[in-house]
Structures are given as C-alpha cells and as structure tokens.
Amino acid sequence: MPVKNRFAELHDDITGWRRDIHQNPEILFETHRTSALVAEKLREFGCDEVVEGIGRTGVVGVIKGITIGSGKVIGLRADMDALPIHEQTGLDYASKTDGAMHACGHDGHTAMLLGAAKYLSETRNFDGTAVVIFQPAEEGGGGGKEMCDDGMMERWGIQEVYGMHNWPGMPVGSFAIRSGAFFAATDTFDIALEGLGGHAAKPSETIDTTVMASHLVLALQTIASRNADPIDQIVVSVTSFETSSKAYNVIPQGVHIKGTVRTMSIKMRILAEERIMAICKGTAATFGGSAEVTYQHGYPVMVNHPEQTEFAADVARSVSGSCAEAALVMGGEDFAYLLEERPGAYILVGNGDTAMVHHPKYNFDDSAIPAGCSWWSEIIEQRMSSAR
Structure with missing residues (x-):
C-alpha cells in the first residue's frame, strides 16, 4: 500500500x-x-x-x-x-x-x-x-x-x-x-559555587571561584570519559558559566554553572547524578569553597x-x-x-x-x-x- x-x-x-x-x-x-x-x-x-x-x-x-x-x-x-x-x-x-x-x-x-x-x-x-x-x-x-x-x-x-x-x-x-x-533522558543541573571575593591584584587573599569553576568544568567531563562504561551512551555538557562580577579587577564571590545530562538508561542516569554531586562538592572543598547543586530530572x-x-x-x-x-x-x-x-x-x-x-x-x-x-x-x- x-x-x-x-x-x-x-x-x-x-x-x-x-x-x-x-x-x-x-x-x-x-x-x-x-x-x-x-x-x-x-x-x-x-x-x-x-x-x-x-x-x-x-x-x-x-x-x-x-x-x-x-x-x-x-x-x-x-x-x-x-x-x-x-x-x-x-x-x-x-x-x-x-x-x-x-x-x-x-x-x-x-x-x-x-x-x-x-x-x-x-x-x-x-x-x-x-x-x-x-x-x-x-x-x-x-x-x-x-x-x-x-x-x-x-x-x-x-x-x-x-x-x-x-x-x-x-x-x-x-x-x-x-x-x-x-x-535520551534529559536532565539539568545548576551549580552555585561560593568562595571569597576580593581584589584581582591580591588573589592570595581570596578563594578564587573562577579557578574553582574552571577545574570543575573539566572534572565534569570525566563522568563520560572515566566513570561510564564506554559502551553506554552519556553526555554531560556545561552550557552556562556566569560570575557574580563583570569587573576586570575583581575576583568574584560566586560562580553559577548550568548544564544538561543526556543518558539512555536508568543506570547511567543515576551514575551521572551521583558523580556530579560528588565532583562538585569535592572540587569546591579542594579550593576551600562550597558548592550547592540542584539536579533536575527532565524527560525520561x-x-x-x-x-x-x-x-x-x-x-x-x-x-x-x-x-x-x-x-x-x-x-x-x-x-x-x-x-x-x-x-x-x-x-x-x-x-x-x-x-x-x-x-x-x-x-x-x-x-x-x-x-x-x-x-x-x-x-x-x-x-x-x-x-x-
């Protein structure tokens, strides 16, 4: 027909x-x-x-x-x-x-x-x-x-x-x-990093959230490359990086990061959420700051x-x-x-x-x-x- x-x-x-x-x-x-x-x-x-x-x-x-x-x-x-x-x-x-x-x-x-x-x-x-x-x-x-x-x-x-x-x-x-x-399942994450802002000429007196956030963006890529089985489909993408200051001479007090996670199984969905939480908390602690993570489940x-x-x-x-x-x-x-x-x-x-x-x-x-x-x-x- x-x-x-x-x-x-x-x-x-x-x-x-x-x-x-x-x-x-x-x-x-x-x-x-x-x-x-x-x-x-x-x-x-x-x-x-x-x-x-x-x-x-x-x-x-x-x-x-x-x-x-x-x-x-x-x-x-x-x-x-x-x-x-x-x-x-x-x-x-x-x-x-x-x-x-x-x-x-x-x-x-x-x-x-x-x-x-x-x-x-x-x-x-x-x-x-x-x-x-x-x-x-x-x-x-x-x-x-x-x-x-x-x-x-x-x-x-x-x-x-x-x-x-x-x-x-x-x-x-x-x-x-x-x-x-x-x-794929479509989840999102919001990460609020908190450090200690200050003058850019005196970074030793600050907890630099831009450095913290930069390390975090790279670390999140290891979920797909090092935590997930290579045969499983997973995407972790940071899509927004915004500091609390736009000045040239200020180390910002905070950084806000957004992104999305795409997975093809419940197992990978759980893995991604757990690893994002752990990586964010660990990275922030390494630099002396803190991280608050909101993970939102989207479409299954x-x-x-x-x-x-x-x-x-x-x-x-x-x-x-x-x-x-x-x-x-x-x-x-x-x-x-x-x-x-x-x-x-x-x-x-x-x-x-x-x-x-x-x-x-x-x-x-x-x-x-x-x-x-x-x-x-x-x-x-x-x-x-x-x-x-």
Missing part, C-alpha cells in the same frame, strides 16, 4: 493548514490559537467526539470505525508548540511573532495528523476507535505527561499509541525507527516497544518501500511519557536536506505530508483491519 491518493488531493489544503500554523507559532502551553484551529477542523471533519483542555491546552478527537466490535482503541499523537527562536528563513509565510518560530516542525506534525483525521473520518475503514491527540508543550514543558496525568489514556481506553517526528538529513518521505531506547528515556516497533516499521515499508534502522538520538522527547503509559512506537519521517531542527533557518518540507499522513492512516487501518 503506497502513499494514499487521497493525500495527493488534500495536499494543498494540508499545506495551507501547516503554513497558517507556522505563521502563528505559540510556545509551551500557550497554544490557544492552534488548539482552537485543531478543534474546529476536527469538528468540521465529523469526528465523533472533540474535547479541548486536556493537559491544559491539548485537544483529543475520537473517530469510530465502520465497526467497533474489535474493542481496539489506538492513539495517534502530534505536538503543536513552537520554540523561542527568532526565525531567519525569509519565507513568505514566516512567523509573525518575534522570538517564536516552528523550528522543530511541530506545525508539520499537527497538519499531517489533521490530514489523517480527515481521511479516517471520511472512510472509517477500520474496526475499532482511533484517538487523535494534539499535544502542547513538548519543547520542555512536559505536555505529554500533563495529558496523561489528566486521565487521557483511561478516559478513552487507549491501548496503544504511535507518534512521528520529521528528520532533516533523511530523504523526504523515507522512514527510520529503532526498538528499545531511542531518545523514550523506549519503543518491540512488537509495536516491528508493526510501525512494516507500515512504513508499505508506504515508502523501506524503513531504515534509526540511530540513537541524544535529544529528548516527551512522547516518552505516553510510552510509559501504553505500548507503542515513535518513528522518524525524512525532511530532506534542510537545516537541522532548532535552527532559525529550519523549515518543514511540505512534500513529506503525503507519506506522514499515509503512515498514520495505515497504522489505524492495518492494526484494526475491518477484514479481520
């Missing part, structure tokens, strides 16, 4: 929805306009139920098949939020909002799932219930967890759940997936379930002819929360030779729309085949 002809017919409409969303980006849970647009479209398509306000600003649509005797209920999820980035694409449909843009393609994900919802509402060629999930706040807000905490899975009896992300560098419309751990590891991954790959092959083995991704993805609640799988669809996601010149490639819509639709039609 190749790309469905119906999506060639709907391509201009879906592209129009996508570009409208692109022009009007909304961040985290503030997806009020986007959520309203999604709900309006789902009602226009004839969904059996449309509910707003799940997980604050999430939207859920329910589409019943021509029969529902199987009792199966499958969820399909797209994210709706944008990023706090100023767009530099120069497109005629570029963001109208300064400091906000769809730099990760969530506009494309939302439009493709709307396209699939329209098709499924028209055809209903399946035995069971499709639940289309439009989620806010994937970019750091944990909108997926909020929707689960709001009782989404139980309210609609969702049994399996599937998601998709566009991926620059893969041919447009191609697919890639992997079973097991796929996207996103783990694809084996059976659903195999099925999702088979569907991808039926749409595009092939499905590659995806590499591990050290970025985070809050679809992880949905996969902790229910079995399912998350797949990548090619976005072609574009800027990488989270770049101010990134843009979703609209030619990927038919493949993405077809994959979502086939997930429903094949998993809940009315012929069974």
Whole structure:
C-alpha cells in the first residue's frame, strides 16, 4: 500500500493548514490559537467526539470505525508548540511573532495528523476507535505527561499509541525507527559555587571561584570519559558559566554553572547524578569553597516497544518501500511519557536536506505530508483491519 491518493488531493489544503500554523507559532502551553484551529477542523471533519483542555491546552478527537466490535482503541499523537527562536528563513509565510518560530516542525506534525483525521473520518475503514491527540508543550514543558496525568489514556481506553517526528538529513518521505531506547533522558543541573571575593591584584587573599569553576568544568567531563562504561551512551555538557562580577579587577564571590545530562538508561542516569554531586562538592572543598547543586530530572528515556516497533516499521515499508534502522538520538522527547503509559512506537519521517531542527533557518518540507499522513492512516487501518 503506497502513499494514499487521497493525500495527493488534500495536499494543498494540508499545506495551507501547516503554513497558517507556522505563521502563528505559540510556545509551551500557550497554544490557544492552534488548539482552537485543531478543534474546529476536527469538528468540521465529523469526528465523533472533540474535547479541548486536556493537559491544559491539548485537544483529543475520537473517530469510530465502520465497526467497533474489535474493542481496539489506538492513539495517534502530534505536538503543536513552537520554540523561542527568532526565525531567519525569509519565507513568505514566516512567523509573525518575534522570538517564536516552528523550528522543530511541530506545525508539520499537527497538519499531517489533521490530514489523517480527515481521511479516517471520511472512510472509517477500520474496526475499532482511533484517538487523535494534539499535544502542547513538548519543547520542555512536559505536555505529554500533563495529558496523561489528566486521565487521557483511561478516559478513552487507549491501548496503544504511535507518534512521528520529521528528520532533516533523511530523504523526504523515507522512514527510520529503532526498538528499545531511542531518545535520551534529559536532565539539568545548576551549580552555585561560593568562595571569597576580593581584589584581582591580591588573589592570595581570596578563594578564587573562577579557578574553582574552571577545574570543575573539566572534572565534569570525566563522568563520560572515566566513570561510564564506554559502551553506554552519556553526555554531560556545561552550557552556562556566569560570575557574580563583570569587573576586570575583581575576583568574584560566586560562580553559577548550568548544564544538561543526556543518558539512555536508568543506570547511567543515576551514575551521572551521583558523580556530579560528588565532583562538585569535592572540587569546591579542594579550593576551600562550597558548592550547592540542584539536579533536575527532565524527560525520561523514550523506549519503543518491540512488537509495536516491528508493526510501525512494516507500515512504513508499505508506504515508502523501506524503513531504515534509526540511530540513537541524544535529544529528548516527551512522547516518552505516553510510552510509559501504553505500548507503542515513535518513528522518524525524512525532511530532506534542510537545516537541522532548532535552527532559525529550519523549515518543514511540505512534500513529506503525503507519506506522514499515509503512515498514520495505515497504522489505524492495518492494526484494526475491518477484514479481520
């Protein structure tokens, strides 16, 4: 079953929805306009139920098949939020909002799932219930967890759940997936170092926090190089280094360091936190200062379930002819929360030779729309085949 002809017919409409969303980006849970647009479209398509306000600003649509005797209920999820980035694409449909843009393609994900919802509402060629999930706040807000905490899975009896992300560098419309751990856990740390400030001409009368912090930044790199097993995936990155003084002739009293940790297993997640705490305390003590560490757990590891991954790959092959083995991704993805609640799988669809996601010149490639819509639709039609 190749790309469905119906999506060639709907391509201009879906592209129009996508570009409208692109022009009007909304961040985290503030997806009020986007959520309203999604709900309006789902009602226009004839969904059996449309509910707003799940997980604050999430939207859920329910589409019943021509029969529902199987009792199966499958969820399909797209994210709706944008990023706090100023767009530099120069497109005629570029963001109208300064400091906000769809730099990760969530506009494309939302439009493709709307396209699939329209098709499924028209055809209903399946035995069971499709639940289309439009989620806010994937970019750091944990909108997926909020929707689960709001009782989404139980309210609609969702049994399996599937998601998709566009991926620059893969041919447009191609697919890639992997079973097991796929996207990393994303934790953060804040380190407040305290020393004894003073005149830069008299360092012997101070406890120099800049020297302390410099040693600490280097020491934190030994977690990956010397504490973790080389076959385990772990990234420890210091991303901010700020002193309490900006003067040329002052040794600062304090330094604030921020960073992120990416891991692919619970074992490595625990190791990273323990070593960061120990290294910070030990390094500060070595120089006569002190360290206060705040370690914040973010998204968990996103783990694809084996059976659903195999099925999702088979569907991808039926749409595009092939499905590659995806590499591990050290970025985070809050679809992880949905996969902790229910079995399912998350797949990548090619976005072609574009800027990488989270770049101010990134843009979703609209030619990927038919493949993405077809994959979502086939997930429903094949998993809940009315012929069974």
